Amino acid sequence: xxxxxxxxxxxxxxxxxxxxxxxxxxxxxxxxxxxxxxxxxxxxxxxxxxxxxxxxxxxxxxxxxxxxxxxxxxxxxxxxxxxxxxxxxxxxxxxxxxxxxxxxxxxxxxxxxxxxxxxxxxxxxxxxxxxxxxxxxxxxxxxxxxxxxxxxxxxxxxxxxxxxxxxxxxxxxxxxxxxxxxxxxxxxxxxxxxxxxxxxxxxxxxxxxxxxxxxxxxxxxxxxxxxxxxxxxxxxxxxxxxxxxxxxxxxxxxxxxxxxxxxxxxxxxxxxxxxxxxxxxxxxxxxxxxxxxxxxxxxxxxxxxxxxxxxxxxxxxxxxxxxxxxxxxxxxxxxxxxxxxxxxxxxxxxxxxxxxxxxxxxxxxxxxxxxxxxxxxxxxxxxxxxxxxxxxxx
Amino acid sequence: xxxxxxxxxxxxxxxxxxxxxxxxxxxxxxxxxxxxxxxxxxxxxxxxxxxxxxxxxxxxxxxxxxxxxxxxxxxxxxxxxxxxxxxxxxxxxxxxxxxxxxxxxxxxxxxxxxxxxxxxxxxxxxxxxxxxxxxxxxxxxxxxxxxxxxxxxxxxxxxxxxxxxxxxxxxxxxxxxxxxxxxxxxxxxxxxxxxxxxxxxxxxxxxxxxxxxxxxxxxxxxxxxxxxxxxxxxxxxxxxxxxxxxxxxxxxxxxxxxxxxxxxxxxxxxxxxxxxxxxxxxxxxxxxxxxxxxxxxxxxxxxxxxxxxxxxxxxxxxxxxxxxxxxxxxxxxxxxxxxxxxxxxxxxxxxxxxxxxxxxxxxxxxxxxxxxxxxxxxxxxxxxxxxxxxxxxxxxxxxxxxxxxxxxxxxxxxxxxxxxxxxxxxxxxxxxxxxxxxxxx
Numbered sequence: 069x070x071x072x073x074x075x076x077x078x079x080x081x082x083x084x085x086x087x088x089x090x091x092x093x094x095x096x097x098x099x100x101x102x103x104x105x106x107x108x109x110x111x112x113x114x115x116x117x118x119x120x121x122x123x124x125x126x127x128x129x130x131x132x133x134x135x136x137x138x139x140x141x142x143x144x145x146x147x148x149x150x151x152x153x154x155x156x157x158x159x160x161x162x163x164x165x166x167x168x169x170x171x172x173x174x175x176x177x178x179x180x181x182x183x184x185x186x187x188x189x190x191x192x193x194x195x196x197x198x199x200x201x202x203x204x205x206x207x208x209x210x211x212x213x214x215x216x217x218x219x220x221x222x223x224x225x226x227x228x229x230x231x232x233x234x235x236x237x238x239x240x241x242x243x244x245x246x247x248x249x250x251x252x253x254x255x256x257x258x259x260x261x262x263x264x265x266x267x268x269x270x271x272x273x274x275x276x277x278x279x280x281x282x283x284x285x286x287x288x289x290x291x292x293x294x295x296x297x298x299x300x301x302x303x304x305x306x307x308x309x310x311x312x313x314x315x316x317x318x319x320x321x322x323x324x325x326x327x328x329x330x331x332x333x334x335x336x337x338x339x340x341x342x343x344x345x346x347x348x349x350x351x352x353x354x355x356x357x358x359x360x361x362x363x364x365x366x367x368x369x370x371x372x373x374x375x376x377x378x379x380x381x382x383x384x385x386x387x388x389x390x391x392x393x394x395x396x397x398x399x400x401x402x403x404x405x406x407x408x409x410x411x412x413x414x415x416x417x418x419x420x421x422x423x424x425x426x427x428x429x430x431x432x433x434x435x436x437x438x439x440x441x442x443x444x445x446x447x448x449x450x451x452x453x454x455x456x457x458x459x460x461x462x
Numbered sequence: 463x464x465x466x467x468x469x470x471x472x473x474x475x476x477x478x479x480x481x482x483x484x485x486x487x488x489x490x491x492x493x494x495x496x497x498x499x500x501x502x503x504x505x506x507x508x509x510x511x512x513x514x515x516x517x518x519x520x521x522x523x524x525x526x527x528x529x530x531x532x533x534x535x536x537x538x539x540x541x542x543x544x545x546x547x548x549x550x551x552x553x554x555x556x557x558x559x560x561x562x563x564x565x566x567x568x569x570x571x572x573x574x575x576x577x578x579x580x581x582x583x584x585x586x587x588x589x590x591x592x593x594x595x596x597x598x599x600x601x602x603x604x605x606x607x608x609x610x611x612x613x614x615x616x617x618x619x620x621x622x623x624x625x626x627x628x629x630x631x632x633x634x635x636x637x638x639x640x641x642x643x644x645x646x647x648x649x650x651x652x653x654x655x656x657x658x659x660x661x662x663x664x665x666x667x668x669x670x671x672x673x674x675x676x677x678x679x680x681x682x683x684x685x686x687x688x689x690x691x692x693x694x695x696x697x698x699x700x701x702x703x704x705x706x707x708x709x710x711x712x713x714x715x716x717x718x719x720x721x722x723x724x725x726x727x728x729x730x731x732x733x734x735x736x737x738x739x740x741x742x743x744x745x746x747x748x749x750x751x752x753x754x755x756x757x758x759x760x761x762x763x764x765x766x767x768x769x770x771x772x773x774x775x776x777x778x779x780x781x782x783x784x785x786x787x788x789x790x791x792x793x794x795x796x797x798x799x800x801x802x803x804x805x806x807x808x809x810x811x812x813x814x815x816x817x818x819x820x821x822x823x824x825x826x827x828x829x830x831x832x833x834x835x836x837x838x839x840x841x842x843x844x845x846x847x848x849x850x851x852x853x854x855x856x857x858x859x860x861x862x863x864x865x866x867x868x869x870x871x872x873x874x875x876x877x878x879x880x881x882x883x884x885x886x887x888x889x890x891x892x893x894x895x896x897x898x899x900x901x902x903x
Contacts, residue, residue, distance in 0.1 A: 091654065094654055095654050095657065098654055098657035098658060098661065099657055101657075101661055102657055102660050102661050105661055105665070106665065109665050109666065109667045109668060110667075110668045111667050111668050111669050112668050112669045112672060113668075114672055117669070117672045117673060117676055118676070121676060121679075121680075124689075129688075132698040132699070133698075148871055149871070150706075150868065150871045150874070151706060152697075152703075152706070152868065153871065167867070167868075169697065169698075169703065169865055169866075169868070170865045170867060192871070192875045193871025193872065193874070193875060194871065194872050194875050202524075203524065203527075204524060210872060211872075212870060212872055212873070224520045224521075224524075227523070227524055227527065227545075229527060229531045229544060229545060238765060239761070239764075239765045240765035240766065242765060242766055242767045243765060257767060257768040258767070259767040259768065259769060260767070260768055260769060261520075262768055264768065264810070282729075283728075283729045283821060284814075284818065285764075286811075286814075303810075303811045303814070307656065308663075309660070309663075310656065310660075324675065324678075325678065325682070326674070326675070326678045328671065328674060328675065328678075329671075329675060343668070343671050343672065343675070344671075345665065345666040345670070345671040345674075346665055346666055346667070346668045346670075346671040346672070347660070347663070347665045348668075350668070350672065368686050368687075368688045368689070369682060369685060369686040369687065369688070370678070370679050370681075370682035370683055370685065370686035370689060371675070371678055371679050371682070372679045372683070372686060372689060373686075373688055373689075388679070389675075389676065389679065412687070412706075412709070413685075413686055413687045413688065414687040414692060414696050414697065414698055414705070415687075415696075415698045427698060429687070429688075429696055429698040429699055430687065430688045430696070430699075431699075
């Protein structure tokens with residue numbers, strides 16, 4: 069009897085196998101067709117277009133602030149819209165709000181969980197959101213009263229079935245977008261905690277997300293451990309574009325300021341640029357000497373520079389158009405885990421496993437001030453400049 | 463699933479939860495035609511956990527979701543969604559045989575037997591992801607396939623001998639166990655649809671899209687603090703925050719750079735609230751402020767709280783869309799029809815079509831007229847052009863010791879809210895028919 073069972077099962081197996089094989093071949097042929105369609109429109113490379121653009125020349129940066137106060141690895145940070153305050157979160161469960169300009173700590177919250185991997189500042193500047201291993205995203209309204217216990221007013225908004233990897237407010241304080249180790253992203257109503265939309269499509273942990281800076285503001289991009297970067301429509305929950313060219317986990321995604329492209333940073337030690345209108349990858353930012361993964365990326369205000377924080381403790385700055393590295397910044401004593409450019413582009417902040425945050429900006433070198441300096445200071449400046457020059461050509 | 467010591471703690475709680483006297487109360491439930499015993503409601507579980515562990519309902523719900531995610535409790539209806547709902551959603555306790563423990567892990571052989579058994583029972587019952595698993599296991603466990611089929615057949619026969627209710631319960635338990643240990647994943651079929659859509663999606667030539675990227679960079683080059691100096695100076699470089707003070711939300715006179723930026727796109731102009739104010743002055747002179755007002759109202763609806771949507775939608779309809787509305791917007795008949803119909807059941811994106819139409823109108827026509835208007839030319843002339851700072855090293859040191867604290871964002875926010883309330887009170891809907899047809903500032 070079991071032999072008859074197995075024979076009829078075998079036939080059925082064959083049928084199902086055939087239909088699945090058919091699906092697979094259809095999938096392969098569709099994929100090829102998509103590549104063909106994309107290739108038809110691919111009439112020029114980025115570096116060819118960039119030939120007509122002026123080079124950047126000398127490029128130096130300097131660390132302006134070092135914020136000390138976290139007792140453990142800094143995992144995430146975000147800028148306030150006032151261009152000077154930041155919120156940061158760390159492995160020991162602490163979330164700190166700083167005025168980075170004066171380096172004053174303004175608020176500190178201790179989360180009930182460790183590894184607070186995500187934090188975000190509300191657009192109004194009146195609240196912060198954070199979460200991590202607790203699988204939740206909570207919102208803490210801030211207060212002018214420094215003695216107030218912020219944890220008392222905490223509001224639990226998002227709930228996932230695995231760790232929270234990233235969170236971001238939308239255009240108002242009323243909605244939060246989250247991504248999680250459970251493979252999904254979700255949009256939540258802050259006031260009620262209601263799930264407004266969920267986004268399924270990643271086949272593994274989602275590690276990062278970024279909202280599109282566009283007129284409509286209806287899309288966002290996410291990157292995950294499945295090496296995919298997906299672009300989503302917030303209204304329908306559908307994945308509208310997908311890119312799979314990285315060779316390892318995508319740790320960070322960030323939109324180009326115009327919203328027509330985005331950059332990604334991955335454990336495969338490369339940053340890549342994807343053009344959304346042409347629907348393809350258009351640049352890879354890599355060097356043989358860079359072998360450690362990129363943890364986070366962000367663009368300068370014009371989109372010409374791409375800053376990347378790396379696991380080898382450095383920050384590499386790339387010329388987005390020419391594809392070359394224009395600067396490297398040292399200083400952190402452990403891996404750089406998070407990097408964001410300030411809202412007006414005047415500086416960028418990096419957080420690191422060395423427990424500190426650093427704010428860095430370009431190094432100004434006014435000719436007038438050189439002439440008015442004494443010879444000793446002039447000599448020191450020349451040596452300093454020479455040293456920086458060496459770093460660029462390294 | 464990592465099995466670790468917390469499993470023992472969870473198991474202790476599960477035992478307590480099922481205590482006939484002090485545990486969660488269950489009841490019989492009719493599921494299709496069968497009566498299932500010991501069914502519990504999500505809200506009862508959450509309440510019990512909250513009481514037992516002395517935590518809030520939210521925390522209790524999160525904790526209970528973990529119990530479902532690890533397979534101690536399973537949902538009866540939406541069996542693939544492993545979360546605890548704090549309502550009348552039905553759950554059952556998983557039998558200890560299927561609890562995650564350190565000794566027994568979900569082996570491929572057992573999964574193969576389970577899938578084979580389901581195949582025997584009813585053909586074509588496996589979901590695509592299960593079918594993919596099955597095919598894979600068939601290849602890689604092929605050497606023991608006879609054994610697997612034999613086991614599956616035995617289990618199937620044994621199952622048929624049970625009473626229907628017991629069989630249904632056991633099937634639920636087993637299915638729940640495998641959902642936890644072999645979670646469903648997306649597969650081939652949906653990605654084919656995705657590829658088809660991607661092929662049909664309109665794409666742009668690389669030269670065009672890359673050209674646009676370069677154009678953006680060129681346009682904003684002088685405004686990028688990493689590429690060109692800030693005037694009067696970059697606060698991070700000189701420790702002087704005049705740059706921020708000059709660029710605040712409510713300044714009498716903006717800087718020349720800021721005014722230049724408004725001309726880059728309508729999006730820039732509207733994103734800078736100071737620019738939006740200037741645009742409003744222009745629109746008032748043209749008697750065409752309703753488009754922008756509608757756009758702002760639609761933004762408020764889109765980004766507002768879920769609870770405020772119905773009232774906002776109603777007010778927007780009365781003010782902008784109803785026949786004879788005080789600030790009636792002139793959009794095409796089709797869009798108007800769709801929007802009004804959508805407002806019967808308002809949702810966050812109900813005004814999307816109308817808002818896009820209005821935005822495009824402003825972008826293609828009004829915006830360019832603004833840039834050529836006396837209002838804009840006037841502000842361009844009056845805009846500030848601060849002298850670049852030139853601090854000596856001594857002055858720089860003094861700056862560093864005297865960094866300004868600025869105004870706290872919470873205070874700014876409160877001020878903004880007051881201004882908005884004042885503006886809303888002042889701009890009560892004006893009846894179009896009685897508005898005086900004379901020029902006024």
